[in-house]
Amino acid sequence: MQLRWMTVLLLAAVGGCAWLTGSQNYSVYFQPYSAELDPQAHATIHAAADFASSHKLQPIALNGFSAPPDPNQDIEGLSAQRAEAVKQALVAEGISPLRITTAANGIVDPKALPNLAVRRVDITVGQ
Numbered sequence: 123m124q125l126r127w128m129t130v131l132l133l134a135a136v137g138g139c140a141w142l143t144g145s146q147n148y149s150v151y152f153q154p155y156s157a158e159l160d161p162q163a164h165a166t167i168h169a170a171a172d173f174a175s176s177h178k179l180q181p182i183a184l185n186g187f188s189a190p191p192d193p194n195q196d197i198e199g200l201s202a203q204r205a206e207a208v209k210q211a212l213v214a215e216g217i218s219p220l221r222i223t224t225a226a227n228g229i230v231d232p233k234a235l236p237n238l239a240v241r242r243v244d245i246t247v248g249q
Contacts, residue, residue, distance in 0.1 A: 145180065145248025146173045150208050152241045154189065157203035159211055167208060170245045171215035180248040182217065184208050184224045189240045202226035208243045 148170045150163045159167070174182055186205030205224040213219050229240075 144177060145246065146170070148245040148247075150204075150243045150245065152204055152243075154241060155200070157200060157207045159207055163208075164211065167211045167245070168215060170247060171212055171217055174212070174217050174221070174247045177247060180221075182212065182222045183244075183246045184222060185244045185246075186224065186226045187240050187242050187244075188229055190229050199226070201228050204241075204243045208245065212245075 148166050150159070150166050152158070152163070153160070170182075174180065184205045186201035186203075186208075188200040188204070202224070205226055209219065209222050209224055212222060
């Protein structure tokens, strides 16, 4: 009988650890040549912040992307600006900036992805 309870407790502990170490991915999309957050972006960031708040031990990685430049637009560093905008919004939601790392991936070839997909910041909470 005692062995059965120990097994149940061990399985519950392992299940609890899996819940604590869970990861979640989100994508925030931007208008062309912009690092401004729209209402949909804020909603996505809020969802990511909620998940991050319930997984306080998990790191948060932000990866920014941008499309190839238009000769009439100045987008130098746009992927970094986008990642920074998302980071500041997460911090405003109560997430510690010490948990957040950012990466600017620069220009992504849109031939491989839809145009919207290269105008984004990916948020990964957890491993």
